[in-house]
Amino acid sequence: METMNQELPWWQKYTLTLREASEYFGIGYKRLSAFAHAHADADFLLWNGNRALFKREMFQNFLNENMNAI
Numbered sequence: 001m002e003t004m005n006q007e008l009p010w011w012q013k014y015t016l017t018l019r020e021a022s023e024y025f026g027i028g029y030k031r032l033s034a035f036a037h038a039h040a041d042a043d044f045l046l047w048n049g050n051r052a053l054f055k056r057e058m059f060q061n062f063l064n065e066n067m068n069a070i
Helices: 018-025 029-038 056-065
Strands: 045-048 051-055
Touching: 018 029, 018 051, 018 056, 029 051, 051 056
Parallel strands: none
Antiparallel strands: 045 051
16 A cells, blocks of 8 residues: 655644744744754744744734734
8 A cells, every 4th residue: 555645745744843943934044043052941942852943823923912022
């Protein structure tokens, strides 16, 4: 039996990888990486080992409320 692994579009995902979040939000990869490590305990981040995953809607709300944060 063949299984198809379909990937959800970014706007339907609950979490985004650092690279996906960088492209989705238009923020440089290095800047977003440094921001994630500086805000490691923030609610909009989910850590899988040392890999940061951004909770898309929560991070989007954070950016809307704090546009000068990055």
